[in-house]
Amino acid sequence: MPGNTNYNTIAWFYDGLSKLVFGSTIKKAQIDLLPHIPANSKVLIVGGGTGWILEEISKLHPSDLEITYIDSSSKMLERSKKRNCGSNKVQFIEASIEQYLLPDTGHLYDVIITPFIADGFSQSAWQQVFTKLDVSLKVNGIWLYADFQLNDKSPLWQRLMIKLLYLFFRITCRLRVKELPLVDECFSFYKQVSKQMYFAGFIVSQVFRK
Numbered sequence: 001m002p003g004n005t006n007y008n009t010i011a012w013f014y015d016g017l018s019k020l021v022f023g024s025t026i027k028k029a030q031i032d033l034l035p036h037i038p039a040n041s042k043v044l045i046v047g048g049g050t051g052w053i054l055e056e057i058s059k060l061h062p063s064d065l066e067i068t069y070i071d072s073s074s075k076m077l078e079r080s081k082k083r084n085c086g087s088n089k090v091q092f093i094e095a096s097i098e099q100y101l102l103p104d105t106g107h108l109y110d111v112i113i114t115p116f117i118a119d120g121f122s123q124s125a126w127q128q129v130f131t132k133l134d135v136s137l138k139v140n141g142i143w144l145y146a147d148f149q150l151n152d153k154s155p156l157w158q159r160l161m162i163k164l165l166y167l168f169f170r171i172t173c174r175l176r177v178k179e180l181p182l183v184d185e186c187f188s189f190y191k192q193v194s195k196q197m198y199f200a201g202f203i204v205s206q207v208f209r210k
């Protein structure tokens with residue numbers, strides 16, 4: 001989750017709030033991506049929140065994964081560390097992805113997962129984060145992306161909802177962003193393997209191959 005934003009205040013009810021507003025859609029958009037994780041992979045998860053995704057991954061891969069789990073919220077990490085990760089090796093790191101120094105070897109990970117984090121960055125900040133993560137992904141590696149989306153045809157209710165979401169996170173977490181970044185340009189040199197939309201197209205999950 002983005003630095004300078006304090007998600008500790010909502011860690012205890014984050015998943016419940018998501019379910020209240022979106023039902024099971026937020027989770028489904030991420031779970032549907034997980035079958036694309038190859039066995040014996042090195043996986044980087046950025047901003048995984050309360051860590052429920054680790055349990056879903058372990059259902060598909062009970063062992064033999066090396067997972068680096070980065071989140072800027074200490075409270076989110078506390079909850080994540082209590083999850084059942086199977087026999088997978090998980091390294092938990094409390095840091096914002098903007099400030100954390102990824103290993104300088106480059107092309108380290110087979111899979112990168114960014115679950116609903118792009119919406120927390122400005123356009124310029126997201127481009128910097130994308131470049132940083134791209135360097136860390138192996139050639140032919142998989143990027144699993146899920147987030148909100150708007151386009152010229154998005155209905156008014158979706159535009160109002162994103163404004164309300166940003167207002168809520170600005171009040172509770174000091175999030176300064178006010179609009180979604182444009183992410184398609186960043187992935188323009190990746191191959192799109194799959195794309196699924198949910199919640200009347202307001203939520204998208206995509207699989208990209210580098």
